[in-house]
Amino acid sequence: MATAATTAARPAGRRAEAFSLGPFLLVPASLLVVAFLAAPLVVLFRYSFNRYSPREFMIDAFTLENYARFFTDAYFIGVLATTVQVAAVCTLVSLLFAYPLAYLMARTESRWKSALVIAVVFPLMVGNVVRAAGWMAVLGNEGIVNHLMLSLGIVSQPVRLMYTPFAVYVGIIAVVLPYMILTLQSVIEGIGRDVEEAAANLGAGPMTTFRRVLLPLSLPGVIAGGTLVFILCMNAYATPVLLGGPQFKMMAPALYDQFTRTTNWPFGAALAFILMTSTLVLTIVGTTVLSRRMHHRKLEAAPR
């Protein structure tokens, strides 16, 4: 075989290329991706250049007017800005909430550990719609929070909590928190407790150990969890619709409206691609900055 021949011909000391099943194992998954993901995307992408007509629905064309409309309409720019802001804030807040819990779960030797994991996973089994309904019961004017505040005399009239940005933030964070916790937990579990002990033994207090050892070593988990959660937030649909009310618009509900209510498929397709592209770009930028920083620190401290 050609591989064998080149291997033999290589000068000694070079690493020979080992035979690997890897490429073949990728075939089924690749076919699936092409059939169910790439193909519809290509079609949708083509749609985004078509022209919309109220009477004829969609006219084959090759125009940039859908994209132009988005970037000249302050309303849609605002929708994108809101989406990015919600996603960024929710990602950061869930990271801050999740890290301590993930650390605790990774390090505990308690026999309640599996119960804790189940408690974290459990919300994933309840659909977003059901959970949003739950939040209505909690945050509504007749909800638990208002009831408590009224009976404690903190407020004299019910405070509007439902159909506010606050409700959306709370709802989305609750949805994404389990993903963040589980991602971080598995990465922290991979970091030996002994390196933390070594740091303490060398004189590092808990905060220093976190900053110098734990955080840099768990950065891959922070990046993975952050990416996953950011993407989920950018594409949130049920939560903003049900908890934010009609005034609060994020990208996913907006583009869904285009497809169903106004049946403007070309513009809906353009919105979809703008959402996808901005998610991708922001994710790549964020990841690069974080890993660059990690790398940078390494080089900076290296002895000259």
Next chain:
Amino acid sequence: MSELILDRLRKEYGSFVAVDDVSLRVEEGELVALLGPSGCGKTTTLRMIAGFIEPTAGRITIGGRDVTWDPPYRRDTGMVFQSYALFPHMTVAQNVAFGLEMRKVPRAEAETRVRRALDLVRLGHLAARLPRQLSGGQQQRVALARALVVNPGVFLLDEPLSNLDAKLRLEVRVEIRELQKRLGLTTVFVTHDQEEALTLADRLVVMDHGVVQQVGTPEELYESPANLFVAGFIGRSNVLRGRLAERGRFISKGGLALAVPADGMAPGEAALALRPERIGVAPGASDGGVVGRVALVTYLGAATEYRVTLDGGETITASVPTPRPGDPLKLVSAGDAVTLTWPAESCRLLAPGPGATPDEGGL
């Protein structure tokens, strides 16, 4: 540099006692080895000294200061972990510099000390590498340098050699001993390898089931073990059970009457420990000693071992320098009669207690 004192240190896990009232004083500059079988509480003791485990009771003093309830980062101990525990995201130099940084040593001085520490373990040329780019032995030496560079009050090592191959283990062992002597470090070294402990330590602490069995120099432990456990754990011993009929006369269960040193124990039930290498072997049955039949001859190079079954059914193993060609002993093989002799002073009488040696009888 400072002296380390453990005062009735105790650790319980539920009803299980992992470390049972261990008291120990390690002098300044002394190397003490904690030795014992797996699960006897060595690591637990060491980790209590480092502060990673809270003792159930007892006190730990380093250099006159009670540190029992201090967190690890305020204890001034330098620990070498069995797993090395190097920081994987830092270079070798950064690993070694970490402790100095925590102590706020000025940068220029820190750099000099890091370089010196790395030269000490002969790794100066690898300062810029990451731990994963090093061999096991090199990682081990980085861990050593990282702990040494801060000049710790107490130097703690938990089986630091167990991941190394035989040759490297010997090298690093010598290296550790030299460094420890040169720097005058108060050191506690955990191992379950008795040879390692005997060659390295000023004094040994033999532990079993969380209890200190005996503390002493290698020679003390070898020549006068305090009980059957130590007799079997440090070096090897033949053990004969029986009773001390009167001072100086021991009668084994198999009916063997033996002269023993007339000191110490009062007559009554007793066990007799006898080192294989203190026993002489002569071919044929004669009156001058104990007669038995050879069950097995094992050639070990410089020495040859004879496993001999006595008339009473007991077994004694003797280890003698391998006989030269022409020596009549050379011709002795399994089934032949031999006579065993030993000086009475070589016998050590011990309490018959439960501390059975792992290889009693058959040695």
